[in-house]
Amino acid sequence: MKQNNQKKTFKEYLAEIEDPNYQGGSWALPENPTPLEKAKYELCEKILGYQEDNNLSDKELRQKTGLSQEKLEDILFTRIEKVNSDELINVASKLFAPCQVEIIIKEEKSIHARVV
Template sequence: MHRDKKFEKILQAAENPKNIGQGSWALPKNATFLQKTKYELCKQILIYKQDNHLSIEDLTKKINEKSDKEINLNSTKVKDILFYHIDYFSLEQLMTYVES
């Protein structure tokens, strides 16, 4: 069976050890209310990014500029939000990012 080159490239990227941990986290089956809330806040940020066709860098700038608080969020942290890495953020942090 012959695989096309595009599929092979995707497969190589997925199997590359340096890409382990890259991707969205799923909620556990028995997720707490806090976990569900944080997940939904991450989802809202992702939807905003997609609806406004923003790059990660542009989204980072928007969050940092629009907040009344000193955030200093970097693009690595924004990627964590977009990949639903909810354990990396408090509820208050995520609420601040959504509000901005």
């Protein structure tokens, strides 16, 4: 009986975290991310790294960036669909000033296996 309750609890938890409106935890990149999704994810990671490297609290980071706690959490938890690239670039420019954002375009070549 106890095992059934644990499975139900796990199923409920799984349903909760798979809900598109789930607000907790860190979000990963989609399976096949677009170049924009990759860039936004990397900017979020850089901002989180800045916070960690400088031992800043959320409050201190909010003061430096002018962000609300909700928006800051969207960035720190890499909720890339909740932030736009302009916001991320503005935050990066406040934290890493003087800074320059570069876009590198490189063609990715896929390797195809040939079956004989």
